[in-house]
Amino acid sequence: MFLVEESCLSGRASASKARGETALPKFKRYWRPNFSYSLRFRSNSQSSLLAVTKAPDIVPGAAHARIGDSTLAARLRRELEGEVLFDAFSRGRYSTDASIYQIEPIGVIVPRHRQDVLCALQIAAEEGIPVLPRGGGTSQIGQTVGTALVMDTSRYLNQIGDFDAAARSVWVEPGLVLDQLNRWLKPHGLFYPVDVSTGNRATLGGMAGNNSCGARSLRYGNMVHNLRAIDALLADGSAAHFGALNQADPEGMPAGLLQRLIDLGQREAQEIELRFPKLLRRVGGYNIDELVDPASGNLGRLLVGSEGTLAFFTRLQLELQPIPPHKLLGVCHFPTFHDAMDSTRHIVKLGPAAVELVDRTMIELSREIPMFRATVDGFVRGEPDALLLVEFAGEDYAEQQARLAQLVELMADLGFADGVVEVHDAAFQSAVWEVRKAGLNIMMSMKGDGKPVSFVEDCAVPLEDLAEYTARLTSVFEKHGTTGTWYAHASVGCLHVRPILNMKQDGAHKMRAIVEETLEMVQQYKGSHSGEHGDGLARSEFHERMFGARMVRAFEEVKDAFDPAGLFNPGKIVRAPRMDDRSLFRFKPGYAQLPLQTALDWSEWGGFGNAVEMCNNNGACRKANGGVMCPSYRVTGEEQHLTRGRANSLRLALSGQLGRDALVSDAMRDTMDLCVGCKGCRRECPTGIDMAKMKVEFLHQYHQRHGYSLRQRLIAYLPRYAPLAAKFGAFLNLRKRGGLLAKLGEKLFGLSARRNLPQWRADRFDDGEAEDSAAADDRAEVVLLVDTFNRYFEPENARAARAVLTAAGYRVRSVRAGDGARPLCCGRSFLAAGMVDEARSEARRMLTALRVHIERGTPIIGLEPSCLLTLRDEFQSLLPGDESRALAAQALLFEEFIACERQAGRLQLPLKPLAAKRALLHGHCHQKAFATMDALKQTLALIPDLQVEVIDSGCCGMAGAFGYEAGHYDLSIKMAELDLLPAVRAAAADTLLVANGTSCRHQIEDAGARHARHVACLLRDALA
C-alpha cells in the first residue's frame, strides 16, 4: 500500500503511526514543480487493502448518521486549511446537481490545495465515510449528489500547470473551467476541443469525471480521446500517476493494481468486443476497453468517465489542438423533422466538424427570448420544422468554401433546393452557436410543474437508424401523454430529448415506463444508452441490461480494485439504486411548499415557490466572464453567493427542508446578503430566475420578523426626507471621506467612512423647470420624470435632458403628485430594503399622478435606469393590472426615447462634433437586464465624429446603497475591479466617460478618480 509520508499536518502523522504503518525507504516524487508543493510517499507491497476483492458496501444508515456531524466537522477544521461547511444551508446547497435528484451530503469541504484533499481523504478513510469530488455540479443525471463528504474543487484547485506548446500538452488542476483554459491557450493558437455546452462553468475534472463531449465530437472525439494522463489520489490517500499503459510503473500505484487491471483487460477482451456499442458516443460503465491492448491502452483514460467512483483527480494532462483559422456555417432548413434526421448520414460524408440539430420548438422558444430573437431572425428562413447547423473548419479557407458549396449542392440533390443559409461572418457564427448551446436552457424556461426531464436524453444510435429511432421514441412519448423537444448532436447519432413530466405527481411512474421502452429500442439498434451525460443515478441501474452481467461484474472488479472499501461516490456506475426511487428525488413524496403570504405578485409563475423552483441547477450563473450575472459569485467564488445557491436555499426553506422559520433566519439573510439586485440573472439565467425580485420578497419577510435598523431606514426613506435634508445640504456636505463625521456616520449608521457621499446641491431641480409653459401647440408631448438622485445630487442631467428634448421639438411636461407635498418617487429605495408596502404606496402615487398621461399615451421619460425601469418591472408586481401594464409600455429611458424617435424618422436633432473624439461607455446593470444598451449606443452615435467603446463590464459594485455600506465596501471595490476600474484607469485623459447610472458614476468618481457623465449631458453639449 502507498502511504503518504508527509501527511496532513501533525494530526495526520500521528494517525498513521496509530495504525502501525512503518516507513519504507523507497520514495517517489510525483508532484510537478509548477504547482505549489511536492509530495512524497512510500510503497508497501504488503497491501491488505487491495487484498479485498469484494467491496463491503457502505452501510447507508451509517453514512446517514454522519450528516452534519459536528465532531467530524471539527476534526476537518483542525486539519484542513480550506473551508469546512457542515451547516444545514451549505449541505442543502450541495445536495443537488442539474438532475432531478437531491441527496443531502454529510458535509462539504472546499479544499484550498491538494494537501487538503489528501488530508480529507485520509480522515474519510479512517472514519469510513464516503467522499464525492465535485466541480461545477452541472451533471444532469445525479452523479454529483450523494450521502458523502463533498469536495468542491472549483474555488481553489483551478491552476494551469506545465504547458508544452510544441507537444500540444498542458497539465491542469481539476477545478479549472474549460473556457478559462481556452482563453489562456488562445494566444498560443491552441485550444482544448471538447466543447461542452456548459464550457463557461464546467470544470476539467468534472468533464473528465463524466467523459464529456461537445458539438464537435465528430471531429475531435470525447474527453477520453483528448486526455494523456491523470494524477490522482486514491481512497486511502495514496497518490498515483495514470497514463499510457505501456509506460505504467507498477510501483507508482498501489501494489497489484496494475496487474489486476491488465489481467482483467486480457480476460474480458472478447466480451468487450461483443458488448461495447460500436459508437463514438458510449460513455456508460468504465472504459475497460483501454485495458485490452497494452500497446495503446491508457490508464488515465480508464479513469475518464469514472464519475468520482475510483479516484480523486488532482491533475490532468490534456491533449490540445490547433485553433482552425477558418470556419464556415451552413444552416440547413428542412420542412419535416424526419427529413433532417434522414439527411444527416449524407451530410456527415462531407467531412464537417459539427452537424447539430435545432428543432421547431427550440426555434420558437428562442424567438421568445429577447437575448436570442435577433440572431434567430438572422439565420432562420421561413417556418422550417428542423434545422441542421453544419460547420466546416480548417486551415484552408478555399477548402471550407468548397465544402459549403458541396453542402448546398447536396441539399438540392436531397430535394431541398435553396435550403441552406450560409453564415460567413465569424461573430454571427458565434451568435448562432450560442443559441444552439443554450438549447437545454431554452427548454427549461418553461413555467409550471411540467418540466423536460433528463433520463433518456442522450441515447445514441447509428446514423442510418436515427430517423426511425426518433420517430419511434416520439410515439413512445405520445403514448405516455407527453412530448419532447429534439436538439443537439445529429452528427454522432446522439440527440437530446427530454419528455415533459411532472415530477411532483406521476412523473416517476411515466419515467420508468418510457425508459424501459426506450432502452429496448436502443438495444435493437445496438446503440448506447449513455451517450454523453454519464451514468449517475439515472443510468447505472441499466448497465446489466445493456452490457450484460459479465461486463457489470468486470466493472465491479475495477471499482473494488481501486476503492476496496467503496468510499468513492457509492451507488454510481456499479451497485446503483433504482433510478425511479422517489426518496432520491428533489421532489420527494410529500414535497410541498409551506403556506406563505407574499408581498409581491408571483402569479406569473404560479407563486413564489414555483418561481424559485425554476432553478434547475444548470449553473449558468457560475460563468466566470462576460455579461452581468453574477457579480457576487465572481468576486467570492462561493456557492452561497451565487444565483443557484440562493435559489436552492430559498426552495429548501420554502418547502420546510431547512427547519422551522428558515426563510427568516440569519443563515438565509447571509445567503441573500451579497445579491446586489443587479438583475443580471433576470436576463442571463436561462430559466429566468429573477433573484433581485426574490430578494425584495425575502427582505420583506425577514424584516417583518426582525424589524429595520436605523441605517436601513435612513437609506430607504431618503426620497421622503430629501426635500427637508436638501435645506441643510451645505451642512450635510461637510462630511468628507475619512473625516470625523464620516467615522461617526459609520459608527451610527453603518455607512462606510471610506466613501464619499453624494453632494447635496443648492441648485436642485424643480419640476417647474421641466414644465413647458408655452401655450398648447402641435408639438408632441413627453413627460420628463426626474428621480430623487438626479434631482438633488446631479440636476444638470435633468436640465440637459430637458434642453435636448426641447431642442428636438418636443413639448416637455412635468408631473407632480396630487398631494403636492414632495416630488414623485418610483419606490426603488424602499424595494431595496424590502419595504414593499411603502414602495406600493409610492407606486400608487405615481400611477395616480401619471394617469392622464397614461391615458393619452404620452411617452414618460426617465434618466436613472434603476428608477425608470422600476416602472416597467416591479410596478407590475406591486400593482398588477392594466394601468401598470400601460405605464410599463410608455415608460422609456431618455436614450430609448431618442433612439426610438430616430428609428421612426421623427427625430430632428442637429448635433455638432464635441471637442473629445472618444467615449468609453459603462452600462448600468438594469440597462443590460432590459436590453437597452443598444439604444444608448445608437444615441451616442448621433454625435458626429465620436468613437464609442463599450466597456465589457458587469456590475460597477455600487448597486444602489450596497457599496456605501461599511460591511460591503471591500466587495463593492472588488466588483468594480473586475472590469470597470481597470478600463477607467486605462482610458486616455481626453476620453469621455459615459455612465447613465447614478451609482455607477459615483463608483467611477470615488474609486476611479474620473468624472463620468450622463448621455443627456453629452447630447446637450453637442446641440448645434
Ligand SMILES: Cc1cc2nc3c(=O)[nH]c(=O)nc-3n(C[C@H](O)[C@H](O)[C@H](O)COP(=O)(O)OP(=O)(O)OC[C@H]3O[C@@H](n4cnc5c(N)ncnc54)[C@H](O)[C@@H]3O)c2cc1C
Ligand atoms: C445545460 C446543460 C448543458 C450540458 N451540455 C453538455 C454537453 O454539451 N456535453 C456534455 O458532455 N455534458 C453536458 N452537460 C453535462 C455537464 O455540464 C458536463 O458533463 C460537465 O462536463 C460537468 O462538469 P462539472 O464541472 O459541472 O462536473 P460535476 O458535475 O461537478 O462532476 C461531474 C462528475 O465528475 C466527478 N468529478 C468532478 N471532479 C472530480 C475530480 N477532481 N476527481 C474525480 N472525479 C471528479 C464528479 O464526482 C461527478 O461524478 C450539460 C449540462 C447542463 C446542465
Ligand code: SF4
Ligand atoms: S440580481 Fe445580480 S447579484 Fe443578485 S443573484 Fe442575480 S445576478 Fe447575482
